Amino acid sequence: MIDVPHNLMAFRGEENHLPRPTIHDVARTARVSLATVDRVLNKRGGVAEKSVRKVERAVVETGYIRDVSAANLSRGREYRFTFILPDSATGFVALLRDALTQEQARFKADKVQLDIVTTSAFEITAQVEALRRRNIRNSDGIALIASEAPEVQAEIARLTTEGVPVLTLVSDLPRSSRHAYVGPDNVVAGRTAATFMGRFVGTSEGAILMIAGSLAARDHMERVMGFRMVMTEQFPRLALLPAVQGFDTADTVKDLTRQALGAHSLAGIYAVGAGTRGLLAALKGHPHRPIIIAHELTDTNRGALLTGEIDLVIDQNPAAEVQAAITLMRDLSDQRPITTNGGAIPLSIFVRENI
Amino acid sequence: MIDVPHNLMAFRGEENHLPRPTIHDVARTARVSLATVDRVLNKRGGVAEKSVRKVERAVVETGYIRDVSAANLSRGREYRFTFILPDSATGFVALLRDALTQEQARFKADKVQLDIVTTSAFEITAQVEALRRRNIRNSDGIALIASEAPEVQAEIARLTTEGVPVLTLVSDLPRSSRHAYVGPDNVVAGRTAATFMGRFVGTSEGAILMIAGSLAARDHMERVMGFRMVMTEQFPRLALLPAVQGFDTADTVKDLTRQALGAHSLAGIYAVGAGTRGLLAALKGHPHRPIIIAHELTDTNRGALLTGEIDLVIDQNPAAEVQAAITLMRDLSDQRPITTNGGAIPLSIFVRENI
DNA sequence: CATAAAATGATTGACGTACCTCATAATTTG
DNA sequence: CAAATTATGAGGTACGTCAATCATTTTATG
Numbered sequence A, B: 001m002i003d004v005p006h007n008l009m010a011f012r013g014e015e016n017h018l019p020r021p022t023i024h025d026v027a028r029t030a031r032v033s034l035a036t037v038d039r040v041l042n043k044r045g046g047v048a049e050k051s052v053r054k055v056e057r058a059v060v061e062t063g064y065i066r067d068v069s070a071a072n073l074s075r076g077r078e079y080r081f082t083f084i085l086p087d088s089a090t091g092f093v094a095l096l097r098d099a100l101t102q103e104q105a106r107f108k109a110d111k112v113q114l115d116i117v118t119t120s121a122f123e124i125t126a127q128v129e130a131l132r133r134r135n136i137r138n139s140d141g142i143a144l145i146a147s148e149a150p151e152v153q154a155e156i157a158r159l160t161t162e163g164v165p166v167l168t169l170v171s172d173l174p175r176s177s178r179h180a181y182v183g184p185d186n187v188v189a190g191r192t193a194a195t196f197m198g199r200f201v202g203t204s205e206g207a208i209l210m211i212a213g214s215l216a217a218r219d220h221m222e223r224v225m226g227f228r229m230v231m232t233e234q235f236p237r238l239a240l241l242p243a244v245q246g247f248d249t250a251d252t253v254k255d256l257t258r259q260a261l262g263a264h265s266l267a268g269i270y271a272v273g274a275g276t277r278g279l280l281a282a283l284k285g286h287p288h289r290p291i292i293i294a295h296e297l298t299d300t301n302r303g304a305l306l307t308g309e310i311d312l313v314i315d316q317n318p319a320a321e322v323q324a325a326i327t328l329m330r331d332l333s334d335q336r337p338i339t340t341n342g343g344a345i346p347l348s349i350f351v352r353e354n355i
Numbered sequence C: 001c002a003t004a005a006a007a008t009g010a011t012t013g014a015c016g017t018a019c020c021t022c023a024t025a026a027t028t029t030g
Numbered sequence D: 001c002a003a004a005t006t007a008t009g010a011g012g013t014a015c016g017t018c019a020a021t022c023a024t025t026t027t028a029t030g
Helices: A023-030 A034-041 A049-062 A068-075 A091-108 A124-132 A150-161 A186-201 A218-234 A250-263 A276-283 A299-307 A318-333 B023-030 B034-041 B049-062 B068-075 B091-108 B124-132 B150-161 B186-201 B218-234 B250-263 B276-283 B299-307 B318-333
Strands: A079-086 A112-119 A141-144 A166-169 A180-182 A207-212 A266-271 A291-295 A312-316 A347-350 B079-086 B112-119 B141-144 B166-169 B180-182 B207-212 B266-271 B291-295 B312-316 B347-350
Touching: A023 A034, A023 A049, A034 A049, A068 B068, A079 A091, A079 A124, A079 A318, A091 A112, A091 A299, A091 A318, A112 A124, A112 A318, A124 A141, A124 A150, A141 A318, A150 A166, A166 A318, A180 A318, A186 A218, A186 A266, A186 A291, A186 A312, A186 A347, A186 B186, A207 A218, A207 A250, A250 A266, A250 A276, A266 A276, A276 A291, A276 A299, A291 A299, A299 A312, A347 B347, B023 B034, B023 B049, B034 B049, B079 B091, B079 B124, B079 B318, B091 B112, B091 B299, B091 B318, B112 B124, B112 B318, B124 B141, B124 B150, B141 B318, B150 B166, B166 B318, B180 B318, B186 B218, B186 B266, B186 B291, B186 B312, B186 B347, B207 B218, B207 B250, B250 B266, B250 B276, B266 B276, B276 B291, B276 B299, B299 B312
Parallel strands: A079 A112, A079 A141, A141 A166, A166 A180, A207 A266, A266 A291, A291 A312, B079 B112, B079 B141, B141 B166, B166 B180, B207 B266, B266 B291, B291 B312
Antiparallel strands: A312 A347, B312 B347
């Protein structure tokens, strides 16, 4: 076995580990001055096409790669990103907030400052007001869990025309002018939930109940859509009840579940939104437990998975989401071509055995 | 638009967000010299306990955080990490290799150089020989998919006593002196596979077949263990055939599958290792398709998921694995307390709908 | 060919930390 | 109390890039 270095990594290893090329080397091989190299590399303009090509060729030839440490140091750039989250202390938002505070510490060393702003959940005016604040508008980037409202869209439009990168988080606002969406594909989430629902239910008889938070929330709507599509396509045998709205509240979810249990024989319940606690309470003592699939690996859901009260959880990794958002905002505010695949977050699927 | 000079862009945000503290600020608040601060921060020793405490207090008080860009620049440290992989061009290793070449480019800017060394698969001597090479021993870190052999363990022991960080990848060698294992928990993987197998099979009748690559490979062994545990605990109704060895080869797997199909009525097949192609070939034309759960999202498996030939894939994210390995090796060679949770890679679960 | 405009060169000073040397101060030791 | 030891201070250089200025050369324009 000869260990041919993978791609042309010439004489590494043995002894002569030559120092990595710098802009000086590039300038020398291109036979231009340092200033010109700098102008080309940082796209400052005012350079003849001929020289641009000379520099570009020299970059390839020398194998020059910008030393990001030195660049960052020299620039002295600092980033201030603002996350706008609903104030609900409930499961998922809490997880997101935790992930955020985690990264807060980690990113300080990279000169990235993360501000968290809390607005009253479900209140459009609060969100709009937050987006209008001076100190938020001065951020280098804004990520928010946006409400589906024209006022919010208008505010986002204003920000983006001002040049502030805006990301939607968790739930998209595709008709707005946000630069990108960071979160899972919720249609896929719904479809995946349906696959497992159908297979877990197996040959059992009964209807399937979907409990969303709000059908006005795009993420929930999309999950319901995806779920319904696959259920009707692949498991037409199972009756799909109309989706109900639990408003992410345990009490409401409890009532809805009770009601459905009374009216139908349930083979499965898809908990599209929050409020699993209410769901579990309603099922307590019920003779036959339907298959239950829920979203987000909150403490409640984790516990319920372990005790076997629910069967499967589809999670959008909050930590990954935060990281993707930060990377994206940084790229955007540096006007770099975005590197990640748009901020799509793969789904994580949990059962009792792999928590 | 006022063109404020670039550095000195003081008045960010609301109030003018004072510049981040430097070692100078720490020195001033601690009432010691820069040199002393430096000695404390970089643990050079020779500082009175009293001064150490003064500096530490000043760090907290000022909120000083080391500017990693400046530190890296000043240090001029470069890392050279070596990955030792088997030469099998087959599915998973190829994916790992791809992920690695991807990161190779990305990490060059961070002064991390990744070398890939290929050794003949399943040959102990080749692996040992690779670990003995001068240029590999000179690495700042080594990650390898290790064979379960005393010679390899001995070689790892030698390296670690020399101070070279060594990681096991994909399959652990817990009795060796490797610094950490980067990969999934394969027992959990097996348990998870069993959960889905049991639930997907549902009320169908039939036996369950496990096809491992080699039962001498720890990762496969662990998966089989986990699978068996959950099957016997939770789905005792299903007969579990003794695990067979397909040596990750399509032809062997094909023969084994044919054989089993002839001898038993199969409700499910757990493809612990590679060679799914053979499995699919053997099943072609067979009247009843058993539930099939496989490992790693290779091209074959992805295609088979899409066509519905297999039901579920458990994947260990190769990209995440490579990143975790690099982070760990960097921390280790800087003698920092390791930040990640030891390099555990969460399982990714794929069905047709969420590829 | 003169002149304006564009392109390039030469040089310099940050940025914050690491690391080194040498001198001096403070403390311990005999 | 002197000598030896330990702690500290003062100062400088280097890392590679960015960003700016000003002088100079080359090219285009009428």
